Amino acid sequence: MTRGVLTLAAVAVAFAAADTYVVVLALPDIMTGVGLSVEQLQKAAPIVSGFLLGYVAMLPLIGRIADVRGRPPVLVAGLVVFAFGSLVTTLADDLPTMVAGRFLQGVGGGALVPATLALVADLYPVERRGVPLGVVSAVQELGAVLGPLFGAVVLAVADWRAIFAINLVVGLVLALLIRLRGGEAISRRPDLVGLFLLAAMFAAGVLLAVRPGPLVRDLTWGELYVPLVGSGDWLTPLGVTTIAAAVLLVAWCALAPRPLIDLRGWAASARDADLVGAVFLAVALGGVVLAFATADPKVQVFSAQGGWYLLAAALGALAFAVHLRRAESPLVPRGALRRMPAWGSVVVSLFVGAALVAALIDVPLFARTTVYPDSQLLAALVLVRFLVALPVGAVLGGALIRRLPAGPVAAVGMLLAAGGFWWMSAWGLDSLHHWHASVPLVVGGLGFGLALAPVNAAVLASTTADVHGLAGAMVVVARMIGMLVGVSALTTLGLRRYYAEQGDVPPIKEVCHGASRCREFTLLLKQAGIAQEQTVFAGAAVAAVLAAVLALLLLRGAPTRGLDKVRAG
Secondary structure, three states: OOOOHOOOOOOOOHHHHHHHHHHHHHHHHHHHHHOOOOOOOOHHHHHHHHHHHHHHHHHHHHHHHHHHHHHHHHHHHHHHHHHHHHHHHHOOOHHHHHHHHHHHHHHHHHHHHHHHHHHHHHHOHHHHHHHHHHHHHHHHHHHHHHHHHHHHHHHHHHHHHHHHHHHHHHHHHHHHHHHHHOOOOOOOOOOOHHHHHHHHHHHHHHHHHOOOHHHHHHOOOHHHHHHOOOOOOHOOHHHHHHHHHHHHHHHHHHHHOOOEEEEEHHHHHHHHOHHHHHHHHHHHHHHHHHHOOOOOOOOOOOOOOOOHHHHHHHHHHHHHHHHHHHOOOOOOOOOOOOHHHHHHHHHHHHHHHHHHHOOOOOOOHHHHOOOOOOHHHHHHHOOHHHHHHHHHHHHHHHHHHHOOHHHHHHHHHHHHHHHHHHHHOOOOOHHHHHHHHHHHHHHHHHHHHHHHHHOOOOOOOOOOOOHHHHHHHHHHHHHHHHHHHHHHHHHHHHHHHHHHHOOOOOOOOHHOOOOOOOOHHHHHHHHHHHHHHHHHHHHHHHHHHHHHHHHHOOOOOOOOOOOOOOOOO
């Protein structure tokens, strides 16, 4: 196994991260493509939450499989699942198919991060991991910058399906390259039946998505696009062929002696990694994701069904805790995270996510409220200053922990982030018109970047090699859960301030002297919206300070400079 695999893995991480932000840009077009109007934004929430569900809920199992089966195989499998999810998404003409495709993309994309972090630990000794970990963190955040640019270029020349078609091709190419560089030889006796079924599924799916004009208009061949019963593309002969080929391919791979995809081997790896425990934990994490990710942050902390989702999460967590005590080989091996820097990294990551989400969501909202009311794109571009600084900080943080302890480096980074947010909490109506508005964005981005590599390095240095995949997964899961909970909690605080400010606004007839609308009244409402965002930024500053304090306390003693060794067992 060479460092070339790590380079390819880093590219894959960046590409999967970019996909997340591409979808945000293309969401209106995607909604139209699956039969939703732009006004039905809340009904489109599963397109985003489906990806998050796959990403978060399956991460611990995938991280553990990376420990059991190896890093390159998991990277290859993750890319294949991501590519298959991209194919399903490309073919989607209804919401359930779109959500299923996004879920698979989340599962595949989520597999890449913990496997890549563990691969860094495999290839580099403790004292030399800082910079590679910083680079991995940097390319992951770089996806946030490249994603919208990539999406804008594609949407300028094609429709949204082209984005996922490109994902499909790139995912498969990267999977093949990693398999070759990872030392896995391609069998000299190919599975011809499996290849035939795969080709049939792919060909039928492509024809279904592309819908060539001459073929559709032909009296004979056009019948391929006419539903056999009811309506919908999946009920056409081509749709049925695509589904049938996919089902037969799965059945063949599950039963054949030397299949194209070793489903039996992967099932065995899942059982060895503790599939039952992973299901319990997935229910717990999935309940949290659905409770918060499906809510409308403008009016509620969590969705109308949020109470039931949280109840399911609590039951799943209880079942998982009981299972850990009783299982012979649990998902989280006993003592795997026993050292304070190990579990401390998970806690710190939770608060980092809670603070980070305020920048990702509320900076564009502030820009939309104040200077770009008619352009969502220009409002989003304000965040680029933050996003460009973040990967720079990630590499710098990785370099610093070669000489400095992880805890203080992460703490300084989060204090810088807190300072940036505190500055933002004083922004006014015309602040973004001035050059100095870039200072808190750059400082905040650098601060968050500084904290990423130390946290990852601390958890890897404080655990043994046989659980590095799981450890990396837990840190990523914690940050994602922190972001989901953080956006709801901070938005709730902001809304309280907004309604308080709005309550002090005089009646419109009094302000506008009898008119139904006037500039003065609009300005008063804008001031209430600004007060809301100021409260969110202040709350994020508090979360960042808490993350800094916790980093100092909990990451103390993490052997990231190779000054001591982690004892096995």
